[in-house]
Amino acid sequence: xxxxxxxxxxxxxxxxxxxxxxxxxxxxxxxxxxxxxxxxxxxxxxxxxxxxxxxxxxxxxxxxxxxxxxxxxxxxxxxxxxxxxxxxxxxxxxxxxxxxxxxxxxxxxxxxxxxxxxxxxxxxxxxxxxxxxxxxxxxxxxxxxxxxxxxxxxxxxxxxxxxxxxxxxxxxxxxxxxxxxxxxxxxxxxxxxxxxxxxxxxxxxxxxxxxxxxxxxxxxxxxxxxxxxxxxxxxxxxxxxxxxxxxxxxxxxxxxxxxxxxxxxxxxxxxxxxxxxxxxxxxxxxxxxxxxxxxxxxxxxxxxxxxxxxxxxxxxxxxxxxxxxxxxxxxxxxxxxxx
Numbered sequence: 079x080x081x082x083x084x085x086x087x088x089x090x091x092x093x094x095x096x097x098x099x100x101x102x103x104x105x106x107x108x109x110x111x112x113x114x115x116x117x118x119x120x121x122x123x124x125x126x127x128x129x130x131x132x133x134x135x136x137x138x139x140x141x142x143x144x145x146x147x148x149x150x151x152x153x154x155x156x157x158x159x160x161x162x163x164x165x166x167x168x169x170x171x172x173x174x175x176x177x178x179x180x181x182x183x184x185x186x187x188x189x190x191x192x193x194x195x196x197x198x199x200x201x202x203x204x205x206x207x208x209x210x211x212x213x214x215x216x217x218x219x220x221x222x223x224x225x226x227x228x229x230x231x232x233x234x235x236x237x238x239x240x241x242x243x244x245x246x247x248x249x250x251x252x253x254x255x256x257x258x259x260x261x262x263x264x265x266x267x268x269x270x271x272x273x274x275x276x277x278x279x280x281x282x283x284x285x286x287x288x289x290x291x292x293x294x295x296x297x298x299x300x301x302x303x304x305x306x307x308x309x310x311x312x313x314x315x316x317x318x319x320x321x322x323x324x325x326x327x328x329x330x331x332x333x334x335x336x337x338x339x340x341x342x343x344x345x346x347x348x349x350x351x352x353x354x355x356x357x358x359x360x361x362x363x364x365x366x367x368x369x370x371x372x373x374x375x376x377x378x379x380x381x382x383x384x385x386x387x388x389x390x391x392x393x394x395x396x397x398x399x400x401x402x403x404x405x406x407x408x409x410x411x412x413x414x415x416x417x
Contacts, residue, residue, distance in 0.1 A: 084117030084219055085172040087144075089163065090131060091182050092123070093154075097131050100178035100250035102138055107205060107253040108176055109139030114207040115219040117173065120144055122166065124159055126152035132266050139258040141265070148271035153285065154182050156189070158277040164193045166269070171242055174221050176205075179247040191245050197238020198245040199223035201347060203252055203370045212239050221246065226347055226366040233366060251295050251351030252370075292326070292342045298355045299325030302345055302372070305332035306361030306382060307401060313338040315405040316360055322409045328352070330362045346371035360401045364389025381405075 086108045091098040105121060112119040121135035121143045132143035146162055167175065167190060175190070177183035179201050191198035204224040210217045220237050221244040227234035238244050294300060301323070303316035313333070320327045329339035331346055345352055347367035357375035362368060364380070364387055372378070373392050380393035381401045390396040397404055 084112070084115040084174075085170065086112040086115075086117060086119050086174045086176070087167075087172040088119070088121050088135075088176045089178075089183070089186065090121050090123045090135060091154075091178050091180060092125050092128055092131055095125070095128060095131070097134065098178055098180065098250070099255065100180060100183075100248065102135075103250065103253040103255040104176045104178065104248060105135060105138035105140060106255050107248075108174075109258065111174060111205060111207050111221070112139075112141075115173065117219075118142065120172070122146075122163070124151055124162060126150075129266070133264055136261045136264050137257045138255070139261070141262050143264075143266045144269060145266050146269045146271055150273065150277065151271060153282050155277070155280060155282060156185055157279060158271075158274070159186055160189045160193070161274060161277070162269075162271070163190045167194045167196070167243060173219060173242065173244065175243060175245045177245070177247045179249040183247050187245060187247050194243055195241060196243035196245050197221075197223075197241050198247075199225060199236045199238075200247045201225055202246045202248050203233075203347065205246060205248070210237055210239065212237065215239075220244070226370055231366070249347075249351055251353070254353075290342055294326055294328055294343065294345065294350045294352050297326035297352070299323055300328050300345070300352055300354045300356070300372075300375075301325045301358040301360065302328035302330065302362060303333055303338065303360045303401075304330040304362030304368075305336055305338075306363065306384075307333070307338065308361075310336075310338050312361075312402055315402055316358075319358065319360075319405050319409060322412055323356075325354075325356070325358070330365075330368050333362075359389050359393065360405070362389055363387050364392070 088104045090101045118141040123132045124146045132145045177187040206222040210220045217239045223236040301320035334344045347370045351371045355376045359380045378393040379395045380389045381397045
């Protein structure tokens with residue numbers, strides 16, 4: 079039985095009592111989606127001693143938090159988390175459910191979608207609510223799940239009109255995180271954890287995590303290089319420019335695949351999404367997948383030998399030429415201004 083009110087749910091991923099940034103970003107987007115369908119936004123918090131996270135979610139526009147707490151839920155485990163989400167979705171039939179496209183989100187979302195026979199699109203770069211006419215029928219409050227497809231050659235808008243519950247995963251940094259001016263009064267619905275024998279088929283013995291030492295997301299200046307630089311030797315020009323201007327080094331997927339730069343510095347649909355004040359795109363053609371990760375930079379400077387490269391369509395300043403000639407001049411000019 080469907081709710082009278084449309085509901086947007088966001089699964090709040092947490093580790094050691096700290097919510098993931100992507101979940102808070104999705105709350106900000108979820109607030110807009112809920113407003114567009116004249117519905118409500120709910121956070122779903124599962125863990126142990128995590129009531130503070132449920133309370134914190136109200137800063138991002140939540141109308142109600144669903145909280146499931148128990149010692150057995152302290153760390154993410156597929157079976158109990160999946161069972162809990164399945165039961166909640168089946169019982170309440172939310173219109174939209176959002177997950178972060180993280181290791182946890184990618185493990186949980188498809189299982190819940192499969193069990194509840196819901197629509198699911200992975201790695202969305204935009205989400206919208208719209209009325210859609212499809213095969214002669216009108217559908218209200220459909221979630222437009224937008225992402226690059228066919229090798230990045232098109233932007234696809236995916237809909238799932240035949241099911242009530244629509245799900246999507248989104249990478250960290252894709253949506254902007256911001257708190258609301260007037261948070262709603264805290265309303266937490268606590269759901270009891272009822273153990274099931276299947277929950278402990280897999281036990282967590284030890285857990286080892288290493289935090290990434292690269293933080294492209296918060297870098298104000300990023301200097302990114304692409305396959306167009308030709309060789310790993312030429313990529314050193316990118317590193318030298320980044321060092322000169324105090325920026326972080328990044329690269330496109332093609333540069334990563336070519337071995338010019340490690341994967342943790344990849345910007346784009348299958349890498350990191352960034353919004354720096356200044357972004358240098360050097361030897362990067364500007365395929366849709368890469369633009370999905372950096373198009374919202376405040377200022378984009380592109381250097382490419384191809385005057386028809388798609389990157390010039392979104393750059394604020396474009397330079398046609400060989401980067402190995404242009405970058406040394408950039409560095410020289412920059413240093414001369416500092417004298």
